[in-house]
Amino acid sequence: MEAFLAAAIVAAMPLLFATLGELLTEKSGSLNLGVEGMMLIGAVIGFITAYGTGSPGAALLGAFGAGAAGALIFAVVTVTLRGNQVVTGLTLTIFGSGFASFVGDPLIGKSVPKTVQAFFAPAPVPGLSEVPFIGPVFFRQDAFVYLGYALVVLISIYLYKTRPGLNMRAIGESTAAADASGVAIDFHKYAHILFGGGLCGLGGAYLALVYVPMWQADVVTGRGWIAVALVIFASWNPAKAFAGSFLFGALSILGFRLQSMGFHISQYLVDMFPYIATIAIVIISTHKNRKEDLPPADLSVPYFREER
Amino acid sequence: MADDVRPDVPAIEMRGISKAFGSAVANRDIDLTVRYGEIHALLGENGAGKSTLMNMLSGIYRPDSGSIFVGGREAVFAAPRDSIKRGIGMIHQHFKLVDVMTAWENIALGSAGGLLLNRKRISQEITELSDRYGLDIKPDRKVYEMSVGEKQTLEILKVLYRGARILIMDEPTAVLTPQEIGKLFAIIRNMKEQGCAIVIITHKLNEVMEVSDRITVLRRGEAIATVETACVEIPSLIEMMVGRRMDLSIKRPPCEGAEELLRVDGVTVTGKDRKSALDGISFTLHSHEILGVAGVAGSGQKELCETIAGLQAAEKGRIFFEGQNILGKSPRDIIRLGIRMGFIPEDRLGMGLVGSMDIVHNIILKEYQGQKGVVLRRGPSAQKAQRIVERLDILTPSIHTPVSRLSGGNIQKVLLGREIDSDPKVLITAYPVRGLDIGASYRIYDLLNEQKAKGVGIIFIGEDLDVLIELCDRILVLSGGCVTGELDGARASKEEVGFLMTGGAA
Numbered sequence: 001m002e003a004f005l006a007a008a009i010v011a012a013m014p015l016l017f018a019t020l021g022e023l024l025t026e027k028s029g030s031l032n033l034g035v036e037g038m039m040l041i042g043a044v045i046g047f048i049t050a051y052g053t054g055s056p057g058a059a060l061l062g063a064f065g066a067g068a069a070g071a072l073i074f075a076v077v078t079v080t081l082r083g084n085q086v087v088t089g090l091t092l093t094i095f096g097s098g099f100a101s102f103v104g105d106p107l108i109g110k111s112v113p114k115t116v117q118a119f120f121a122p123a124p125v126p127g128l129s130e131v132p133f134i135g136p137v138f139f140r141q142d143a144f145v146y147l148g149y150a151l152v153v154l155i156s157i158y159l160y161k162t163r164p165g166l167n168m169r170a171i172g173e174s175t176a177a178a179d180a181s182g183v184a185i186d187f188h189k190y191a192h193i194l195f196g197g198g199l200c201g202l203g204g205a206y207l208a209l210v211y212v213p214m215w216q217a218d219v220v221t222g223r224g225w226i227a228v229a230l231v232i233f234a235s236w237n238p239a240k241a242f243a244g245s246f247l248f249g250a251l252s253i254l255g256f257r258l259q260s261m262g263f264h265i266s267q268y269l270v271d272m273f274p275y276i277a278t279i280a281i282v283i284i285s286t287h288k289n290r291k292e293d294l295p296p297a298d299l300s301v302p303y304f305r306e307e308r
Numbered sequence: 309m310a311d312d313v314r315p316d317v318p319a320i321e322m323r324g325i326s327k328a329f330g331s332a333v334a335n336r337d338i339d340l341t342v343r344y345g346e347i348h349a350l351l352g353e354n355g356a357g358k359s360t361l362m363n364m365l366s367g368i369y370r371p372d373s374g375s376i377f378v379g380g381r382e383a384v385f386a387a388p389r390d391s392i393k394r395g396i397g398m399i400h401q402h403f404k405l406v407d408v409m410t411a412w413e414n415i416a417l418g419s420a421g422g423l424l425l426n427r428k429r430i431s432q433e434i435t436e437l438s439d440r441y442g443l444d445i446k447p448d449r450k451v452y453e454m455s456v457g458e459k460q461t462l463e464i465l466k467v468l469y470r471g472a473r474i475l476i477m478d479e480p481t482a483v484l485t486p487q488e489i490g491k492l493f494a495i496i497r498n499m500k501e502q503g504c505a506i507v508i509i510t511h512k513l514n515e516v517m518e519v520s521d522r523i524t525v526l527r528r529g530e531a532i533a534t535v536e537t538a539c540v541e542i543p544s545l546i547e548m549m550v551g552r553r554m555d556l557s558i559k560r561p562p563c564e565g566a567e568e569l570l571r572v573d574g575v576t577v578t579g580k581d582r583k584s585a586l587d588g589i590s591f592t593l594h595s596h597e598i599l600g601v602a603g604v605a606g607s608g609q610k611e612l613c614e615t616i617a618g619l620q621a622a623e624k625g626r627i628f629f630e631g632q633n634i635l636g637k638s639p640r641d642i643i644r645l646g647i648r649m650g651f652i653p654e655d656r657l658g659m660g661l662v663g664s665m666d667i668v669h670n671i672i673l674k675e676y677q678g679q680k681g682v683v684l685r686r687g688p689s690a691q692k693a694q695r696i697v698e699r700l701d702i703l704t705p706s707i708h709t710p711v712s713r714l715s716g717g718n719i720q721k722v723l724l725g726r727e728i729d730s731d732p733k734v735l736i737t738a739y740p741v742r743g744l745d746i747g748a749s750y751r752i753y754d755l756l757n758e759q760k761a762k763g764v765g766i767i768f769i770g771e772d773l774d775v776l777i778e779l780c781d782r783i784l785v786l787s788g789g790c791v792t793g794e795l796d797g798a799r800a801s802k803e804e805v806g807f808l809m810t811g812g813a814a
Contacts, residue, residue, distance in 0.1 A: 174405070297407065306329075
């Protein structure tokens with residue numbers, strides 16, 4: 001059981017990073033459906049940087065920067081040029097998958113350098129890893145996972161306890177109110193779209209650097225879309241995003257575990273688990289009643305100050 | 309930082325301000341001076357350019373030409389935050405508050421300070437400030453739980469918290485009950501005594517006379533005059549606003565031969581948030597009668613209209629029309645019986661008309677069912693459109709212009725004209741004069757009285773109590789989805805209606 005849950009955490013990480021990234025983007029009022037694309041861009045650039053430099057730090061930076069660069073396209077089109085967010089996001093996804101196959105083609109089958117693999121090897125946290133049950137599940141993981149934990153805590157504090165967090169939430173809820181209160185709208189939108197894109201890039205990089213430390217085409221396989229659904233499942237709350245990612249991580253490896261325990265389940269059925277759960281979540285989440293659990297009221301609404 | 313207050317220097321001086329939206333000129337060469345320690349009313353009809361002018365002071369719009377001086381120093385506002393820095397605070401007609409946030413979060417929004425939010429300190433500052441100005445607010449209350457009056461208090465506090473000495477209020481009384489208006493005026497006078505400059509945008513003459521020190525009248529984007537309130541009378545203000553003399557009394561011809569037309573019996577409707585939107589509503593409507601419905605916005609007016617028109621399912625109750633229960637019938641059947649509804653929502657185009665279609669097609673929308681065959685016949689509807697345009701003096705380049713290009717008043721005339729032209733037996737009009745200028749409003753009242761004389765039973769849902777009291781034969785007051793009273797229009801007083809609007813308990 002412990003081994004299963006520990007593996008679920010690992011499977012959850014790409015989802016967690018992407019979900020947190022999309023959560024920040026949506027909280028500031030932008031619906032970026034390019035998560036899948038940004039994850040792919042982050043994955044391929046992260047892998048190339050790791051392959052070329054052998055430096056884990058450079059790989060992380062590269063993946064983050066690449067995700068943010070993908071998000072920059074979205075930000076310029078939707079914030080500055082006020083283009084349609086849904087169309088732009090979908091285009092970014094298509095662009096990202098094309099970009100990753102094109103740039104990644106010569107790398108197919110190549111492995112992540114040993115130095116990078118060693119850096120992302122599981123490293124037990126002294127003390128905490130000895131706590132029964134909790135330790136083996138949560139604290140005998142790799143550095144990337146610990147970064148994920150830290151992000152959940154930091155983003156929660158940022159959103160609910162800091163001034164910039166308040167300002168950005170206000171933009172997502174009522175851009176006009178935030179504007180009239182003197183909040184710099186475009187600056188905040190850009191900042192959060194870019195940072196969110198960077199996190200999506202890291203999510204993709206986790207898949208290419210740690211999860212499967214080898215480049216293969218289509219490494220993300222729809223996880224970006226699951227992340228978009230997870231943001232809804234999490235009611236735009238970082239702690240719930242962690243719970244949701246954990247649940248989906250578990251679902252995605254459940255079939256494999258069941259098969260290895262001797263249950264005969266069709267592989268096709270097994271592969272469907274996370275996607276069926278995604279559809280279920282979207283249906284269930286239409287029945288939310290608390291105002292605080294609803295999407296940001298101005299999500300995906302373009303803002304023109306002088307509009308009458 | 310906010311400019312120092314020097315009594316000899318005007319708080320605001322606007323010189324030669326012009327602003328156009330596309331080809332429509334909203335402000336033309338306007339001069340305006342506002343002093344510290346005065347309440348300055350900006351008076352004008354809808355579309356006169358009042359809000360546009362003030363939005364340039366608050367940094368929402370940028371003037372095409374002209375200059376603005378705040379406390380004697382020139383100011384250029386690229387965004388609202390520049391205006392806030394110079395000590396200007398604007399309270400918009402449609403409140404700019406974040407619904408899911410608390411009062412203190414809304415107040416802290418956009419304000420300067422450290423990275424971390426200190427809830428305790430901010431709450432304490434809010435309490436001190438509200439004590440000083442005699443305001444009443446609970447810092448931890450969420451905006452969506454607040455009444456309209458509370459929201460407005462919050463908007464005022466938000467502006468004061470930023471240290472604003474110049475306060476602009478856009479139609480502050482539009483959504484308030486008479487009691488709340490009294491409170492608001494006390495607050496404004498208090499702020500004036502503390503040396504603030506206050507600009508109130510309004511088109512309500514009684515309020516201007518009651519609260520202001522000076523008045524600037526705008527008409528069609530131009531400043532007509534600035535006068536001392538003490539030296540002016542209402543008729544001359546109207547002349548400045550409208551450009552001609554007008555008799556502002558509304559006729560109420562006596563009704564004769566009234567028979568029961570519609571009987572609403574214990575209707576209960578559950579709203580979106582699972583609370584009762586209508587709770588056991590009962591009343592009757594007679595022919596030859598205008599029945600007014602008063603209530604604070606959101607008291608169940610919309611649900612009432614929609615239930616009678618068949619657009620909203622009711623949980624309990626019956627609605628009798630000429631002896632048969634129409635509750636549960638489809639909107640199409642109800643229209644066929646002769647019940648027509650014209651609902652003017654806040655955004656005007658939201659319900660009833662399709663903005664991108666022309667007048668003819670908007671008429672066909674309600675007529676095509678009567679036609680035979682698959683192909684629409686435009687001829688009869690075009691004739692009808694021409695007739696409505698002529699009868700109601702609708703200003704439009706042609707009957708083939710998309711209705712969204714018409715001015716608000718003309719859009720409303722199209723909507724009402726279409727319903728009236730179908731010779732209804734019951735006519736439901738909600739906010740038919742919302743956003744109309746004085747002349748157009750009186751034309752609509754006359755139209756309603758014409759219908760009444762013909763024997764139509766009219767349900768008139770209104771917001772202006774003066775109008776309700778003058779026009780309607782009876783007034784039904786709604787509060788929180790319940791009928792809290794039914795008054796005789798000829799004998800009702802504003803205070804009485806206002807008291808019932810707040811549930812008869814405030």
